[in-house]
Amino acid sequence: MLNNNLTKKMYRSLFVGGAILSLTACGLDDLGFGANYDSPFVAASSSSESSSSSSSGPTLSDVNIVINGDAEASATEATDWMLETKEYATVAVDSVEFKSGANSVKTTVTTFPAEANRWDIQIGPTLVPVEKDKTYAFSGWVIGSAGAKVMFNAVMTEDPYTTFESLELDLTGEWQEVTFDFEVTEDVTVINLPVHMGYAENIGADIYLDDFAVHEYLTSDSSSSDSSSSDSSSSDSSSSDSSSSSSSASIPDLLNTNLETGETGPWLMHGGVTLAIEETEVYEGSYSLLVSGRTATWQGGGYPLLGEIEDNAEYEFTAFVKLASPEAAKITMSVKVADASGEAYPNVVSVDATDSDWVELKGTFTNDQVDNQTELYVYFESDSDVASYYVDALTVVPASESSSSSSSSPSVACEADFCFTEEGEDGDSGSFEIDTSSLAGTMIVANGALELTPTWVGGANEAFIVRSALPQTLDLTGGEISVDLNIPQSYFDDGKLVVQVFLNDESSRYGGLGWININTTNLSSGGDAWSTVTISDIQLDGFGYASEGFDLTLINQIGFEVIGQDGQAATGTVSVDNISVSAAAAQ
Numbered sequence: 001m002l003n004n005n006l007t008k009k010m011y012r013s014l015f016v017g018g019a020i021l022s023l024t025a026c027g028l029d030d031l032g033f034g035a036n037y038d039s040p041f042v043a044a045s046s047s048s049e050s051s052s053s054s055s056s057g058p059t060l061s062d063v064n065i066v067i068n069g070d071a072e073a074s075a076t077e078a079t080d081w082m083l084e085t086k087e088y089a090t091v092a093v094d095s096v097e098f099k100s101g102a103n104s105v106k107t108t109v110t111t112f113p114a115e116a117n118r119w120d121i122q123i124g125p126t127l128v129p130v131e132k133d134k135t136y137a138f139s140g141w142v143i144g145s146a147g148a149k150v151m152f153n154a155v156m157t158e159d160p161y162t163t164f165e166s167l168e169l170d171l172t173g174e175w176q177e178v179t180f181d182f183e184v185t186e187d188v189t190v191i192n193l194p195v196h197m198g199y200a201e202n203i204g205a206d207i208y209l210d211d212f213a214v215h216e217y218l219t220s221d222s223s224s225s226d227s228s229s230s231d232s233s234s235s236d237s238s239s240s241d242s243s244s245s246s247s248s249a250s251i252p253d254l255l256n257t258n259l260e261t262g263e264t265g266p267w268l269m270h271g272g273v274t275l276a277i278e279e280t281e282v283y284e285g286s287y288s289l290l291v292s293g294r295t296a297t298w299q300g301g302g303y304p305l306l307g308e309i310e311d312n313a314e315y316e317f318t319a320f321v322k323l324a325s326p327e328a329a330k331i332t333m334s335v336k337v338a339d340a341s342g343e344a345y346p347n348v349v350s351v352d353a354t355d356s357d358w359v360e361l362k363g364t365f366t367n368d369q370v371d372n373q374t375e376l377y378v379y380f381e382s383d384s385d386v387a388s389y390y391v392d393a394l395t396v397v398p399a400s401e402s403s404s405s406s407s408s409s410p411s412v413a414c415e416a417d418f419c420f421t422e423e424g425e426d427g428d429s430g431s432f433e434i435d436t437s438s439l440a441g442t443m444i445v446a447n448g449a450l451e452l453t454p455t456w457v458g459g460a461n462e463a464f465i466v467r468s469a470l471p472q473t474l475d476l477t478g479g480e481i482s483v484d485l486n487i488p489q490s491y492f493d494d495g496k497l498v499v500q501v502f503l504n505d506e507s508s509r510y511g512g513l514g515w516i517n518i519n520t521t522n523l524s525s526g527g528d529a530w531s532t533v534t535i536s537d538i539q540l541d542g543f544g545y546a547s548e549g550f551d552l553t554l555i556n557q558i559g560f561e562v563i564g565q566d567g568q569a570a571t572g573t574v575s576v577d578n579i580s581v582s583a584a585a586a587q
Contacts, residue, residue: 063307069212099210118198127265144207146173257394259287271299283392292388302379314399329384338375416580435465467559478584488572489527504557514544
């Protein structure tokens with residue numbers, strides 16, 4: 001795994017200071033790169049535009065994992081590219097010379113001191129998502145003044161800055177393609193693709209880069225699952241399971257939709273905005289995305305889906321947003337899609353957002369504009385042209401599977417005196433409220449479950465408290481309470497969280513039914529999974545604590561206390577579902 005803190009602190013200045021100096025100074029021959037690289041597939045190579053490319057070797061994924069490798073995201077900014085020049089060169093998006101589309105990234109080398117290093121000028125896509133022990137095929141195009149020189153690289157973003165492959169190329173004045181394979185041998189999740197241009201012979205040269213791509217080499221298993229499911233002529237001998245999986249339009253796991261790599265990639269900018277990782281304002285986990293610097297209502301942060309979802313299929317999109325400023329504004333989830341017929345920007349769903357609570361966006365989108373599709377991404381805009389906001393927990397699932405993949409516990413038939421189930425029987429989203437004495441936090445009903453997210457501040461015993469009125473006063477002597485809980489694994493690892501079910505009688509006197517310790521003894525399913533807790537044959541002498549005069553025969557409220565002990569450090573959302581309260585006669 002990446003050392004997220006180190007990456008965040010070092011990344012922007014990583015190449016400015018020549019941080020890969022200690023690696024590259026060893027010499028490529030010493031490290032086994034370049035001509036000595038022993039690829040298991042094809043050797044690193046370059047070719048002119050007229051050369052035919054080889055297709056030998058294992059199957060390649062259709063998905064290009066480089067974000068904005070074609071420089072088409074903006075006509076003015078090379079978004080998701082590193083542009084390190086030390087003022088030895090100028091860099092701009094160019095719309096005159098390009099390999100395909102309408103843009104390339106142009107570098108003009110203006111000066112280059114004798115003591116400088118070739119990596120002092122390095123231009124290329126950043127934060128390309130990869131996995132350890134997998135092999136990838138790289139390709140990219142370059143054109144530059146004849147006699148100029150460049151070096152293409154696939155390299156780690158942090159210490160020890162391992163270079164997985166490099167290739168040095170003399171330019172001819174014509175478009176040339178560079179291709180090589182590389183294996184990710186370090187435990188990292190993203191890499192950079194810098195092109196070094198720091199050579200004395202490059203002074204005065206114009207160098208253009210375009211159409212960078214990285215495709216994963218597939219194993220036999222992943223190759224079969226990656227193949228198209230729309231071919232109606234597929235063999236009838238295929239198993240029913242694989243046929244069902246293919247026809248259900250299932251998508252592969254999307255990378256970093258929850259921002260938990262601690263990096264913004266592969267999230268992208270829709271317009272001239274700033275994307276940053278946020279650690280203090282999160283819906284779940286440790287990170288969210290902060291979108292700021294907006295100057296128009298249509299601008300925002302987005303997530304790429306080209307090649308990730310199927311043609312003519314309907315998907316359910318879910319995300320959570322919270323304003324950084326102003327206090328209130330509308331946030332809209334939209335999709336940009338471009339194909340041969342043009343561009344479209346359909347809205348998926350809008351919500352009224354505030355700076356005090358996270359709110360859910362959930363809606364469906366049908367991917368039906370698919371005539372040679374060239375762009376497809378979901379993004380978040382606002383009716384305020386200056387609004388800054390946080391985004392977290394984006395999910396994209398086939399609409400046909402959204403109910404089965406929801407975070408709620410399986411629904412159960414409920415004939416008790418009070419129920420809160422997936423269908424909201426008797427207890428709807430308005431029946432629970434945050435107690436006035438509670439620690440700050442958020443409570444929402446999402447995916448059919450009650451989701452509780454405390455905002456811990458590090459106190460000794462902090463309690464996030466929610467309660468609901470019962471539809472009628474109940475005598476719970478000998479009664480039963482059942483509830484499903486889903487608690488993040490982070491709380492199990494931390495070991496400081498406890499949950500308690502409590503009751504109030506008609507005189508607002510309190511009775512706590514005993515702590516549910518967050519460990520696998522009390523919650524048999526463990527973290528990130530649903531466990532059912534049942535309290536049967538309720539008797540007054542079985543309470544952990546009850547106020548003097550507490551009357552078990554006159555109960556009119558039920559509640560939950562989520563308590564962090566001794567400086568709670570872990571964060572996350574506790575989900576509660578299938579709550580039932582039954583008097584003895586109703587069991």
